[in-house]
Amino acid sequence: MSISKKSAETLTWPEKGESRIPYQVYMDENIYEGEMDKIFRGSTWNYLGLEVEIPNPGDYKTTYVGDTPVVVTRDSNGEIRSFVNRCAHRGATVCMDSCGNTKTFTCVYHAWVYDAQGDLKGVPFKKGVNGQGGMPEGFDQSKLSLQKIKVETYSGIIFGTFDHSMEPLQTYLGDKMCGYLNRIFQKPVKVLGYQRQLMNNNWKLYFENVKDSYHASLLHLFFSTFGVNRLSQKGGIDLDETGRHHVSYTYGSLNEDLEAYKQSDLRSFSSKYTLEDPSLLVGRNEFPDGITLAIQSLFPGMVVQQIHNALAVRHLVPKGIDSCELIWTYLGFEDDDEEMTKIRLKQSNLVGPAGFVSLEDGGIGELVQKGIVGAPHEESFVEMGGTGIESQSFRVTETSIRGFWKHYRHLMGY
Incomplete structure (x- = not known):
């Protein structure tokens, strides 16, 4: 279901602010188009990839900023570059492979050639044939580069922005979020x-879900049944100063108030279930802070996860008002021994499209999308943990969801 342009332009946010979310924002074509312009192609730093994915000069990968296709490459000097994957001539996709190594990029349509910086270097038949045709006098190919994206890196992670006056990446992330990134990217990854x-x-329904820490004990039966994550375990929510980024963290089963959890009579707790292969949850204590589960979201579409020893980056790509794609990149460290790599690969079965845990996350957003049809002027109720936006030393809260909507409203002008 889509809403008319007139209704999008007249969207009035509920008086109760970030604790009420109008369903219209999930189903309006014009709001979606505004998000691509004001958020993804606006004043934000977007996840592009990892330096380890393009280690050598000429290496490249294709990805997205919002729904805009882009190329990320390393030029002959070792500098990381990025540009929109759209020919300046007629708009065709220039680079069609997901990754590779090349010195130049050639559009198959009319063979316009670009270098690793996105600059136009060759136009076939520029002078015409036998003095006929060709480009007009005064044609300046230096003005027909691919649209360039500003690039900065932090802790081996590549970010890009369309806003070339954007604040420095480290300022955008903030000291607190940088600290959590350093925790995971503490040494070279593979x-x-x-x-x-x-x-x-x-796309926002998935990003909300990532920031919703208290659904884990209710929706994910595997999490709670086998003690991977319960709300009775010590943990909390950390937000940056703007509220746009968050981390949810859990310290595992030590000092857990298990009796209180049992008495809650949740369907997600049962002592009768066991794992046929218990080694799935056998790992190593590799983080000295004792955190066994950490989910970090960086506005507008990046997630960094640690679930026991399963490490991954998730990249959220909008595909329209009611469609999005999630790209999972599973990680280990370069100095992992063979046994540690096996542990990470086995525990990666907890997550992903068919993971024991996150299988439900792939379906719950669709249930919401179906449920709100016909109700664009109704709104969700987001008051768990109060109505404020601040870090909290517990996880029965929706504070990080409210933080997301605060920054969203700021960028969208609602």
């Missing part, structure tokens, strides 16, 4: 594999 997942829901 990529263990990828998965992609299409979801039939608005």
Whole structure:
């Protein structure tokens, strides 16, 4: 269901602010178009990839900023560059492979050639044939570069922005979020594999879900049944000063108030279930702070996860008002021994499109998308943990969801 342009332009946010979310924002074509312009192509730093994915001059990968296709590459000087994957001539996709190594990029349509910086270097038949045709006098190919994206890196992670006056990346992330990134990217990483997942829901429904820490004990039966994550375990929510970024963290089963959890009579707790292969949850204590589960979201579409020893980056890509794609990049460290790599790969079965845990996350957004049809002027109720936006030393809260909507409203002008 889509809403008319007139209704999008007249959207009035509920008086109760970030604790009430109008369903219209999940189903309006014009709001979606505004998000691509004001958020993803606006004043934000977007996840592009990892330096380890393009280690050598000429290496490249294709990805997205919002729904805009882009190329990320390393030029002959070792500098990381990024540009929109759209020919300046007629708009065709220039780079069609997901990754590779090349000195130049050639559009298959009319063979316009670009270098690793996105500058136009060759136009076939520029002078015409036998003195006929060709480009007009005064044609200046230096003005027809691919649209360039400003790039900065932090802790081996590549970010890009369309706003070339954007504040420095480290300022955008903030000291607190940088600290959590340093915790995971504490030493050189290696990529263990990828998965992609299409979801039939608005991109914001998934990002809300990532920031919703208290659903884990209710929706994810595996989490609670086997003690991977319960709300009775010590943990909390950390927000940056703007509220746009968050971390949810859990310290595991030590000092857990298990009796209180049992007395809650939740369907997600049962002592009768066991794992046929208990080694799935056998790992190593590799983080000295004792945190066994940490989910970090960086506005507008990046997630960094640690679930026991399963490390991954998730990249959320909008595909329309009711569709999005999630790209999982599974990680290990370069100095991992063979046994540690096996542990990470086995525990990666907890997550991903068919993971024991996150299988439900891929479907719950679709249930919401279906449920709100016909109710664009109704709104959600987001008051768990209060109505404020601040870090909290517990996880029965929706504070980080409210933080997301605060920054969203700021950028969108609502």
